[in-house]
Amino acid sequence: MVFLVHLQVQLAEGSLKGTISSEKNAIREASYSVSGILSSSNLSSTSRYENLQELLDGDKQYTVYKFNISSCTYIDGSGGIREVDLDDIEAAKADPLSPYSTSLIDGINRSEARRRALIFFCITYLKRNAKDAYVLSIDRKGFDVLGKVLGPVMNDGSRQYQWKEFRFMFKEEAQDIEKFCQQLVNMEEEALKSVSSFSGL
Structure with missing residues (x-):
């Protein structure tokens, strides 16, 4: 019985080590688009492999x-x-991005440029005038954003900003961290071009 328990502990440790190694390698070998987002994140407190x-x-x-x-x-x-x-x-099955979701969300939300891009997403894709925005969650199909947008017209004719949740879908499912970041960067470039042409910049 003791031997069986010891074997199960070794199997659990081996599984954890395999998970840690796999996630560290994925981040180490990441492209510029991935490292650009993760560099803004506090990896020591947000990465799953560090916690494991x-x-x-x-x-x-x-x-x-x-x-x-x-x-x-x-x-x-x-x-x-x-x-x-x-x-x-x-x-x-677990979402393939779940091991990296906390780091990605933290990296996006800590970056002023990427937060500005989220505002452009609200303007470009949703036609909503946004003042601020944060990523709430991510998955292989897209991501959820909390945007500070203009609310309805009040009785006195004024409008107040209010926080509202929005969903942005990818054109294709992101089966790994590389594809997620690549599609996010593509959306950022699209939104920037759209806002620039609209403003005449």
Whole structure:
């Protein structure tokens, strides 16, 4: 029994080391578009591989749990409770960008130039006058932005800025960090050209 537990610990450590190595290599070998975004991020506190490395190097004791789902339900829009097919859950895969999402979001939001590009996205793609913007989340299909945009006209004829969430979709799914950053940079260039031509710059 002790041998079996020790073997399971070694397997867990090996899996963690493999994950750390894979993610470090992906960042180390990243193109200019990726490194340009990540360079603005506080990688030591946002990268998943750094956190996993601390887990391996630390002297604290941890308990590893295996989560087996026996049933799962959700509440739909009308308040009805529905059963989820467990085969669908087992077939679902994690988003390929999830290991890097925190670093990418932090890198974009810390960069003044990229925050300005988010404002241009709201103007170009949504025709919304934005004053500020932040990325909320990213995935292989696109990203969510919290934009400070002009609200509706008030009774006195004035308009106030308010925070609103927007979704931007990619033309093609980004199956890795390279494709995500490449499509983001392409959108930035498109939006900048559009805003420049509109303003006559």
